[in-house]
Amino acid sequence: MTTEAAVRPLSPFAGLMSGTIGPVLVVVLGLIAIWYVATVALNAPFQRDIYARAGQTDVPFSQMVADTLAQERPVLPSPHQVAIEIWDTTVNKKVTSNRSLIYHTGITLSSTLTGFVMGTLLGIGLAILVVHSRVLDKSLMPWVISSQTIPILAIAPMIIVVLNAIGISGLMPKAMISTYLSFFPVTVGMVKGLRSPELIHIDLMRTYSASEAETFWKLRLPYAVPYLFASMKVGIAASLVGAIVGELPTGAVAGLGARLLAGSYYGQTVQIWSALVLASVVAGSLVALIGLLEKATLAKMGMNR
Structure with missing residues (x-):
């Protein structure tokens, strides 16, 4: 050549x-x-x-x-019908209107982000306990895994009814369902990440008489950061699904789940598909946002990938 x-x-x-x-x-x-x-x-x-x-x-x-x-x-509506519906309900409608998809997306997004933050913190906390306690590893981790075998459509009404019975309504029940779906990938990912340091590195920390806390902050946590962000990408998408599912059994009047319900009641398949497509766009945007945060964090830590 x-x-x-x-x-x-x-x-x-x-x-x-x-x-x-x-x-x-x-x-x-x-x-x-x-x-x-x-x-x-x-x-x-x-x-x-x-x-x-x-x-x-x-x-x-x-x-x-x-x-x-x-x-x-x-x-099945055609793509251009869905595109026209999304344009009409996002650009041509006031943000405060009940027919605005931006308004409904904001309602669902608030539950999604609240549940995601709660699920991420819960997942990180459980992972730390599991990694540092053999007893909790043997006793708690199987329950964490088995919790995900319960269909969310079955447990969502129960969560909402129980929380309403004790006076908790509105945003929090939907956020709890999002938490239920999002904490699992974070827990599993963080457990894997916190256990990822090689044995020789852990032995080196012990040679320097490092405490468990020092080993955690200086060795285990930096190793776990890439695993954390990977699990957060899964968790944020699951959190959005949980927020939408949480709106279905309550007969909500606002949110993407409410749009799906209204569309199914009146046979408006174009409305249903427009809500679904916008939900997928929101999920993709949230995952991309976490990806950008991951790049910035890894660059700050000197771990460019």
Whole structure:
């Protein structure tokens, strides 16, 4: 290979595909294409029924496809219908309006972040206890794992009823459900991280007569930081799911869960899908935010990855 060929710049397409944006864009476009195909396939039977009742027998295929993508209450709304609904309910509605998705997202986000903070602190605390106590490792850790075998849809109404019975309502019951889902990945990740230092390093700390506290702050915790952020990314997404699920059994009038309930009551599938898509965007944004915080923290610690 000549030197000229070796230094030849990449084409714009090759340069795009060599990074992160290009492959992600290809996957997104592929999913949208599949979504459109599924929309036509699922909405076609109802559209044919409409044609039959109207006495229309010779409808061109292109017309049928266009009609299936524009149904008012489709079985599966098309991507552009969902996009229009999101634009209308975020840009064209006042933030304080009950029809604004930004308003409902803010309600759900407050429960999500509250539960996530509580779950993260609980997970870190449990992990520290498990790592430093063999008794708790044998007795507590199995209960932590078995707690996640209970379906959240079964336990959510129980949590809400119990908390309401003692006068706790509003934000806290939903935050508790988010805590229940988010503490587990943090606990498991931190236990793994706190135990990740090599035995030779722990022995070295003992050689220097370091206390358990000094070993924790100077050795175990720095090793555990990458594990913590990885588990927090899982925990924040689980926390959002918990906040939405917590709004369902209460018949909430605000929040993304309330939008899902209202859409299911009135057969507004476009409203349901717009809430789901926005929830996924919020989850992705929260995970990305934690990723940025991870990079900044690791850089501060001299642990660039």
